[in-house]
Amino acid sequence: MKITLINRRKRLASERWAGLKTAKNRASSRVSPVMPADLRSFAARATDAPTNQNPFEPTQQFLFSDDDFQRLQKMIFDYAGISLNDSKRSMAYSRLTKRLRYLGVSSFSEYLDIVESHQAVDDSERIAFVNSLTTNLTAFFREAHHFPLLTEHLLKLHEANPGKTLTVWSAACSTGEEPYSIAMAVVEAFGMDEPPVRIIASDLDTAALAAAREGVYAVEKIATLDPVKLKRFFLKGAGAHLGLAKIRPQLQRLVTFEQVNLNELEWPIQAPLAAIFCRNVMIYFNKQTQADILRRFVPLLTPNGLLFAGHSENFFYNASEYFRIRGKTVYEVEMGQAGSVASRSRSVL
Ligand SMILES: C[S@@+](CC[C@H](N)C(=O)[O-])C[C@H]1O[C@@H](n2cnc3c(N)ncnc32)[C@H](O)[C@@H]1O
Secondary structure, three states, rough: OOHHHHHHHHHHHHHEEOOOHHHHOOOOOOOOOOOOOOHHHHHHHOOOOOOOOOOOOOOOEEOOHHHHHHHHHHHHHHHOOOOOOOHHHHHHHHHHHHHHHHHHHOOHHHHHHHHHHHHHHHOOHHHHHHHHOOOOOOOOOOOOOOOOOOOOHHEEEEEEEEOEEEEEEEEOOOHHHHHHHHHHHHHHHHHOOOOEEEEEEEEHHHHHHHHHHEEEEEHHHHHOOOOOHHHHHHEEOOHHHHEEEEOHHHHHEEEOOOOEOOOOOOOOOOEEEEEEEOOOOOOOOOOHHHHHHHHHHHHEEEEEEEEEEOOOOHHHHHHOOEEEEEEEOEEEEEOHHHHOOOOOOOOOO
């Protein structure tokens, strides 16, 4: 009886997540047009798509004055280091109206009072406020040229010190596509399911992190991956999960998720790191915050450790003292600067 039950559970589990068909086979399979609510909200938030309604027209539902916007700008800067410029006013309005509706308040000034008043006792509305204002746009193998450089670097470090586990930090991992891409690249390069590499993936946004931990994606998000990767690293959803794919547990095991606010004075990250991915997040910070963060990366990196930046992020102008250019938006820490002690305090360049 017990065995029958276990077998039934196993069968049900495999009905939900089965080996993914190759891209070629998938083309003929039916894709569910229904996306779960959490994925839909990420899809909507990930782009700064204009809304149909202009919130500054008389139809604006919630009172949002210049003072409110300035207050909001200061708050998100203080919490997250995010410099929200004036052009983001309508984005801020549309992202936060959900929260105002949910809390039943009619003005932004009332809402911001709640965010601030909760800070001392209960962080929940501050977290929702920050989560609403982050932009989580990401993709598997985004900036694909970074991955061969990373794996070549890791293989070299491994060759020099075969007994050591290497660590890579994905410092603004959003919904997980970046750390899982790193994991896939590493597994393929080392030719084993359990390579001597661990990935720490962190983000400020708790909702994005929860999605990253789940590792479930709409099949459209993985449509461009090659069939070998699809088969090796994903399980295909069936039944209620039709149209979704889940990262296989053996890949997921290589990644550890935790919340890290890059704007905070302490990061729970241990040196030495073989590489840091800090891509497409510095663009939200001002030059001083960027410089502070870059400087704090230095002692965390192993000698010759690599820093990967986003396509529009040129760090070099304020980090040439510590890094030299290794490739397009890839920087190598100067020998002798790195690997000393974990950076604990914010310092100014
Ligand atoms: C545009 S996504 C980039 C994702 C990924 N690195 C990539 O390049 O595809 C930016 C991410 O930075 C995160 N972020 C914003 N401010 C942050 C902070 N102060 N500390 C840590 N993460 C932050 C956001 O939550 C968001 O998930």
